[in-house]
Amino acid sequence: MKLHHLPGYIQSIYLVEYASGLMLLDGCTRADVDDVKRFITDELKRPFSDLKTVVVTHMHPDHAGAAHTLRKLTGCKLVSADVAHSWYKGLSGWLMYLTDLALARWVAGRLGRKRKSLWYAKTLKPDIKLTDRQTIPGFDEWCVFETPGHTDRDLSIMHMPSRRMYVADLVVKVKNRFIPPFPVFFPRLYGGSIERLIEIQPYSLLLAHGGEVQLNNEDYTHLRSCVPKGPQTPWRVVKAKARRKLGLKKSKLNC
16 A cells, blocks of 8 residues: 655645555545646556545535546545535535635635635535445445544544554644644534544544644643634634624624
8 A cells, every 4th residue: 555645735635556546535625636637647657547436524625625526537436424414505504615615715825826716516425425433445444433523524534554544624733733623513522533533543643734643642632622612613703703893792692
């Protein structure tokens, strides 16, 4: 097994290589499709159709944005968590989808990226749904772990022989400290996922934002201390800022 780390549009891309086929550990952004194809065909000297599997850990633009396009181009299988409903369901889902796209564009701007289209289908149509501790078909050395909190369907993926674990947005690295992501919709579930990570003790973590890292006991203790007490979402941040700006009491904006 070879693991390739590619710089993505706003996130790291991890491509698993076996003689029998290739697997992406997440669905990238729509802007990453050409770069993924170029790496496979020019660097690895393999046909694009050797991409057999794309895991989608959750539905944000930098994790699901290229999934449907990659399947159309290569015939790969899409793997996701076994959750019945769409993350972006209903009117509130549409607003959240637009907000997530805006946040992705903001990150791209902060990174100095050229403006590119990030639009993608807000409802995933996976070929395979996996539950906790199931292995990925065709890539049996890789096992999925349910680690919700950032959203309701987050997956982490471990290469069992080496104990290297891709955790997507479960942990982010900021100024050499490891902290929770933004947003955290379900803090209780998130805290449970961090406790589980501490229990598993992977050899290393593959971060969507921060590369491959190794955490020590101090890092885990700090991460545990940073678990939010309540939901941390864009709408709550906007509400809190408006409350502070207008000097209003919490009760007036809590309806």
